[in-house]
Amino acid sequence: MMTVRDKTAIRFTCEQEMVREEREPGTPPCREPHYPCRVGIYGWRKRCLYFLVLLLMIILVVNLALTIWILKVMHFTIDGMGHLRITDSGLRLEGDSEFLHPLYAKEIRSRLDSALLVQSARNVTVNARDEEGRVAGQLVVGSQAVEARGKRFEVNSNNDRLLFSADESEVVVGADRLRVLGAEGAIFEHSVQTPQIRAEPFKHLRLESPTRSLLMDAPRGIAIEADAGDVSVSCRLGLLLEAREGAITLDAENVRMPSLPRGARDKPGPTQGLMEVCVCPSGRLYLAEAGQGCLAFSSACE
Template structure:
């Protein structure tokens, strides 16, 4: 009876075999342990130790740099961050270009800009083109600009120069030098005066010398004499007024003396003569007792 039941139920037998197989496989899987063992585990620990060492060294170097550079919440060392800019308490060495809108020293202390070769200051306009340029070299100073002004502490112009004219705003312009000063063009001034204890000399070595004034022209020497020397002619001309020679004595030496024909000359010599003038303006001397005239052959008025 039992044999017949086993033969008649093959499906139940198959189910029992599958259940036993699953139980055995579960037991096998539960006996396996997952992980890293052997040389792989040692390499992982070594890598972790190397990374930890690098992190410690990097942190130590960072702290050392912060200590050496003196970093703080206010700035770095002698360089402090203030509202509107930076403040430097010591010297600054600039290796390349320095771009700033304003550079000024602390109150009561000077500012010194020093270079081993040259110093160049450049200014550009709104379009970026160069407008002004200052170059301080080893043995030269160059300035390129349209207008150049020098002002005093009151804001008044002491010296200004542009393409048309050069203006000196001081009370007096003093020029020293043994060779004097050479002007290629004209000079307009209201007073030309020599230094105390020295002579004033106006000279043109190859051409003429002209002195003009819109109103009065005064030649004065308070401690010496006035001398006018020329190779050809010396002309004093006044369009409307007169020429005044104000002195205790006016001497015109080497004037020619006219020969009078209407009256015979006596043997007596005279120390006083007449000063005669031709129509052309030439001067000559004549006898005090004769007519202020000369013979035609003298050629005094030619």
């Protein structure tokens, strides 16, 4: 067995031979004896490598277990995930579903045997956007009110008949009958244009303006009819019936004016309680005893 001293001597001899070879070319070089070398990782490096491999295996097993647990909890199948099913016509959700972010869909519909319920803790907002991304129509269902924003609002029947429409210029009611169930009726702050105003059967029709005047105007006449009752017109100050072209006709079996004033009696005579209607120059009517004559300067005309 060769010692360290022998190895040092051989190395020293080789160095001398190398120097001599440089000085004298052609001399064979000195070679050290061949010793086998161990190849590999030993010591603390080997332990660190084994620890790293073990740690990677633990992480791999934990990830695999978590993946299997998530698949089991979320009910992942070939058709979908949980209550979500992927069909040929789109996505199908069964049961209650919660959306925490905006939902973009072309069509949302329920099953044939159930209703579609959209519920929110606050407001439910449905937006329709144009090609530039701006909101063109909006429907907000809140706890205080239901608001609809858009250029035009329409309500149609099943046979595509217009029932109600509203825009900035007008509001159209397309139904055959507009029914107001309020105790005070319908209140209009401005003019109303309609071809007919009719009360329900066995109900009274009343047109009233408590603090202002009531004006009815028509280019071709106004017809007030009561087939099974009376027509009553009352006012506080004055009632004006004016016909610019034509006449005012009172067509009835009896025309009564119970509150006409009576003129002064100029001379006594048997009148038998008969009275006649007289007209003052101002147009005022008064009663005078028959046979006395209508006086233009009667006291009733003052």
